[in-house]
Amino acid sequence: MQNIEDTDYLKQFAQRVRTLREAQKISQEKLAERAGLHRTYIGMVERLERNPSLVCIHKIANGLGVHVTELF
């Protein structure tokens, strides 16, 4: 069960991923492919349907070509 605080973390992360992805004009599927993740995964993260793991967070950063700290 997630509380409000948890959801804020997910929302902040989702917005950060979307902002960086849209700045590069790539689709959710394209980012997932670059990150080596399932093609629907980025969409689920951006819709707050996933609480991504440490490894997935690093893969998303790699897919965006940014240092992982830029996602926080």
Add this chain to the structure above:
Amino acid sequence: MQNIEDTDYLKQFAQRVRTLREAQKISQEKLAERAGLHRTYIGMVERLERNPSLVCIHKIANGLGVHVTELF
């Protein structure tokens, strides 16, 4: 199935948490309590037995009193 790269991310994070925790001279159980996590969780993270989620990463940062980017 984690590959070598995945394990490197876990190792790097585990070492960072341990370094910050030991600098504050607090036990794994004490940090877990401060973070609002199960008392064995920090031990499992430090032994690479857990791939912590985004929310847990934020909770660990809060428990250490550092900004989440300091864990990367």
